[in-house]
Amino acid sequence: MPDKPETQRTADAQTVDRQTADAQTTDERPRRRQARGERRIAQLLEAAASVFCTTGYTAASTNAIAREAGVSPGTLYQFFPNKEAIAIELGDRLMHEMRDTYGEALAPVDPTTPLEEAVGAAVDRFIAFNCDHPVFFALMHGPDIPGRIAEEHDALHATLISRTEGLLSSLMTDAPATEVTRVAHVCLGIYKAGLELVLSNQGAEREAYIRELKDVLLRYLEPLIRDRTLTPADLTADPAEFTAPTP
Amino acid sequence: MPDKPETQRTADAQTVDRQTADAQTTDERPRRRQARGERRIAQLLEAAASVFCTTGYTAASTNAIAREAGVSPGTLYQFFPNKEAIAIELGDRLMHEMRDTYGEALAPVDPTTPLEEAVGAAVDRFIAFNCDHPVFFALMHGPDIPGRIAEEHDALHATLISRTEGLLSSLMTDAPATEVTRVAHVCLGIYKAGLELVLSNQGAEREAYIRELKDVLLRYLEPLIRDRTLTPADLTADPAEFTAPTP
DNA sequence: CTAGAATGCGAGCGACCGCTCGTGTTTGTC
DNA sequence: GACAAACACGAGCGGTCGCTCGCATTCTAG
Numbered sequence: 230m231p232d233k234p235e236t237q238r239t240a241d242a243q244t245v246d247r248q249t250a251d252a253q254t255t256d257e258r259p260r261r262r263q264a265r266g267e268r269r270i271a272q273l274l275e276a277a278a279s280v281f282c283t284t285g286y287t288a289a290s291t292n293a294i295a296r297e298a299g300v301s302p303g304t305l306y307q308f309f310p311n312k313e314a315i316a317i318e319l320g321d322r323l324m325h326e327m328r329d330t331y332g333e334a335l336a337p338v339d340p341t342t343p344l345e346e347a348v349g350a351a352v353d354r355f356i357a358f359n360c361d362h363p364v365f366f367a368l369m370h371g372p373d374i375p376g377r378i379a380e381e382h383d384a385l386h387a388t389l390i391s392r393t394e395g396l397l398s399s400l401m402t403d404a405p406a407t408e409v410t411r412v413a414h415v416c417l418g419i420y421k422a423g424l425e426l427v428l429s430n431q432g433a434e435r436e437a438y439i440r441e442l443k444d445v446l447l448r449y450l451e452p453l454i455r456d457r458t459l460t461p462a463d464l465t466a467d468p469a470e471f472t473a474p475t476p
Numbered sequence: 477m478p479d480k481p482e483t484q485r486t487a488d489a490q491t492v493d494r495q496t497a498d499a500q501t502t503d504e505r506p507r508r509r510q511a512r513g514e515r516r517i518a519q520l521l522e523a524a525a526s527v528f529c530t531t532g533y534t535a536a537s538t539n540a541i542a543r544e545a546g547v548s549p550g551t552l553y554q555f556f557p558n559k560e561a562i563a564i565e566l567g568d569r570l571m572h573e574m575r576d577t578y579g580e581a582l583a584p585v586d587p588t589t590p591l592e593e594a595v596g597a598a599v600d601r602f603i604a605f606n607c608d609h610p611v612f613f614a615l616m617h618g619p620d621i622p623g624r625i626a627e628e629h630d631a632l633h634a635t636l637i638s639r640t641e642g643l644l645s646s647l648m649t650d651a652p653a654t655e656v657t658r659v660a661h662v663c664l665g666i667y668k669a670g671l672e673l674v675l676s677n678q679g680a681e682r683e684a685y686i687r688e689l690k691d692v693l694l695r696y697l698e699p700l701i702r703d704r705t706l707t708p709a710d711l712t713a714d715p716a717e718f719t720a721p722t723p
Numbered sequence: 724c725t726a727g728a729a730t731g732c733g734a735g736c737g738a739c740c741g742c743t744c745g746t747g748t749t750t751g752t753c
Numbered sequence: 754g755a756c757a758a759a760c761a762c763g764a765g766c767g768g769t770c771g772c773t774c775g776c777a778t779t780c781t782a783g
Binding site: 285287288371372373407408411412414415418419421422423425426434437438441442444445448449451452 | 532534535618619620654655658659661662665666668669670672673681684685688689691692695696698699
C-alpha cells in the first residue's frame with residue numbers, strides 16, 4: 230500500500246463554493262490512473278466546456294455536466310474535488326494550448342513589416358484561438374467566474390496590458406506612462422468588444438467583423454505611429470511570458 | 477367589496493424562475509396603496525439596485541434585498557410578485573428616466589455642428605446617465621439577466637442600432653445595407669467597451685477615458701464622413717422612439 | 724371608535740444544488 | 754483465478770433559494 234490515495238479528500242467541503250471556499254482545489258498529488266480514467270476526464274471536460282458555454286459558470290450544475298458527459302454525479306467527483314476544480318483544469322489546459330499555439334505559429338518574419346500586418350496577424354491569432362475554444366471567452370470574460378479563474382484572468386489581462394504598453398511605449402516616446410497605460414486598456418477593450426461581435430457571427434459576416442476590428446484598432450493607433458514601422462516580434466516575443474504578469 | 481385585491485395572486489409560483497417561468501410578472505391591476513407602501517417600494521428598489529450592482533441579478537437573493545432594505549422577505553413579496561418583477565420595475569423606471577433625460581437635455585442647437593461635437597454630446601449624455609445609474613449597466617449588459625429584462629435590452633439595442641444605421645446611411649450613401657448595419661454594431665460595441673472602462677475609473681482618469689472613447693469613434697468614422705457635417709438632431713431626434721424598435 | 728384594508732413579520736415549504744458514501748463493477752498484476 | 758485498486762453508480766445529506774402563509778400591527782374611512 231504505497232500511497233493510500235485520496236483518503237478524506239475533503240473533510241467538510243459542503244458549502245464549498247457558496248462562500249469563501251478555502252478548500253485546496255489544487256490537488257497536486259500525482260494519482261495513479263488508468264487509461265479509462267483519462268478518457269473520462271476528457272469527456273467530463275468537454276461536457277463542462279459545453280455547459281459552461283451555454284449557461285455560464287455559476288448556472289452550470291455539476292449534475293448537468295455529469296449528465297452531459299453520460300456519467301453519474303459520483304463519477305464526476307471521482308476525478309474532480311469540486312466544481313471549481315473543473316473550471317480550473319479547463320482553464321489551465323486552454324492556457325497551455327494558447328501558449329503552444331502562440332509559440333509555434335508566429336515565426337519571426339521580415340522585421341520591416343508595417344504595423345498593419347503585425348496587428349492584423351496578432352488579432353488573427355487571438356480570434357482563431359477564441360473561435361476554436363469559445364469556452365475560453367465564457368470563462369474569462371463571464372461575470373460570475375470563481376476566484377481562482379478570476380485570478381488567472383487578471384494575470385492574463387495584466388500580461389496583455391504590459392505587453393501592449395511595451396509596444397506602445399516605443400511609439401509614444403513623448404507621452405507620460407499613465408497615457409500609455411490608458412491607451413493599452415482602450416486597445417484591449419476594443420479587442421474584447423470586437424471579439425464578442427466576431428464570436429456572435431459566422432462565415433463571411435464573421436470575416437467582415439474581423440476586418441472592422443483591425444480597422445478600428447489601426448485608425449485609433451494611426452495618429453500615434455505616424456511614419457514608424459514595427460516588427461512582429463514586438464507583438465509576439467517569448468510566448469512563455471504569458472504564464473504570469475511581467476515582474 | 478369592489479375589487480377584492482390580489483386573491484390567489486400566484487397559485488403555484490414556487491419554482492418560478494428556476495425554469496421557464498410563464499407566470500405573469502406584469503401585474504397590471506392598479507392597486508390601492510398607502511404612502512407607506514410607496515415608500516417601501518422605493519426602499520426595496522434602491523436596495524435591489526445596490527445588491528444587483530454588487531452581485532449581479534442571479535446571485536442576488538431576495539432575502540438579501542429585503543435585508544438591505546431593512547424589511548422581511550414577506551414584506552418584499554407584498555409589493556412584488558417575484559424576483560424578476562423587481563428587476564423589471566427597476567428597468568422600467570430607468571428607461572423612463574433615460575427618456576426624460578434625453579427629452580429635455582438635448583435641445584435643437586446649431587444644425588451645422590460638426591460630427592465631432594454631435595457624437596461627443598451624445599456620448600456625454602449616455603455616459604452621464606450610466607454614471608448616475610450604474611445598475612443600468614449591470615442589468616442591461618450582465619450575462620445572467622432574466623427573460624423580460626433581456627427583451628427590454630434587446631429592444632433598446634435594436635433601437636440604438638436602427639438609429640445609428642439611420643445616421644450612418646446618410647454618410648455612407650454608396651454602401652450596401654449590410655455594411656451600414658455592421659458599422660452600427662461596431663460603433664455600439666466600441667461604446668459598450670468604452671463605457672465599461674469609464675465606469676471602472678473615477679475623477680480625472682474617467683474623463684481621460686471619455687476622451688479616448690470619443691477619439692476611437694471619431695477616428696473610426698472619419699474615413700466614412702470626409703467633408704460632411706451633421707446635425708445633432710440626427711443623433712437625438714424623438715426621444716419617445718426609445719421605447720420600441722422602429723417598425 | 725371600529726371594521727376592514729393595507730402593511731409587516733418570519734418560520735418554514737418545496738425545489739434544486741454541490742457533494743458524499745456505501746456498494747457494485749471493471750481492470751491490471753501476480 | 755485471486756486480489757486490490759480504480760472506476761462507476763445513484764440515493765440522499767445538508768444547504769440555500771425563491772417564495773408562502775398565518776398572524777400581528779398600523780392606517781384610514783365611516
